[in-house]
Amino acid sequence: MNIRASDENMVCVTHLECANCGLEHAAGRLWNLCHECAKPLLVRYDLSAAGNRLDRGSLASREPSLWRYREVLPLADLANPK
């Protein structure tokens, strides 16, 4: 599942993946740990989609803050970060 808000607020999170057993968990909801083995989850991204939007020029022109990397932040909706 690829969660996308508007193009301006596009995020590239595809799912969460257990670091231990590899089980995929849906993005867009709260998971504390893997529901099978209780190990930490990793955020997985559609890096091809992020790469299509990001280049050195676009990064250099953005505000010098964490939000510069918004396409690869683990948020479902950049307009309403929770």
Ligand SMILES: [Zn+2]
């Ligand atoms: Zn697991």
